[in-house]
Amino acid sequence: MEVRSRLENGGVLEVTDNGLGLTEGQQAQLFGLFQRVHTHVEGSGVGLYLVKKMVENSGGRIDVESQPGVGSTFRVYFNR
Incomplete structure (x- = not known):
């Protein structure tokens, strides 16, 4: 797992893994x-x-x- 952050129109937090991964269909329902x-x-x-x-x-x-x-890779975008 890798965690990165950067300032870009607020803040961005990225978390990347080399796990199972997701199909497009799975990504569509992921946050439900x-x-x-x-x-x-x-x-x-x-x-x-x-x-x-x-x-x-x-x-x-x-x-x-x-x-x-x-x-x-999950990206969270924060406002300032």
């Missing part, structure tokens, strides 16, 4: 409440939903880029 895309991994499907809501409530946004079998 109680949505789980990898059912063999423990979880309740609320974590990323809550992160997205907190970031959006503070005026920011979150997105993900991913490829199955390669990994994912």
Whole structure:
């Protein structure tokens, strides 16, 4: 896992992993409440939903880029 940050019209936090990765369909449902895309991994499907809501409530946004079998990069954009 790699974590990076930078100043760019506010702040950007990036978290990159070399995990299972996600298909486009999985990425589309990733931030939904109680949505789980990898059912063999423990979880309740609320974590990323809550992160997205907190970031959006503070005026920011979150997105993900991913490829199955390669990994994912999550980016959180914060306003100043």
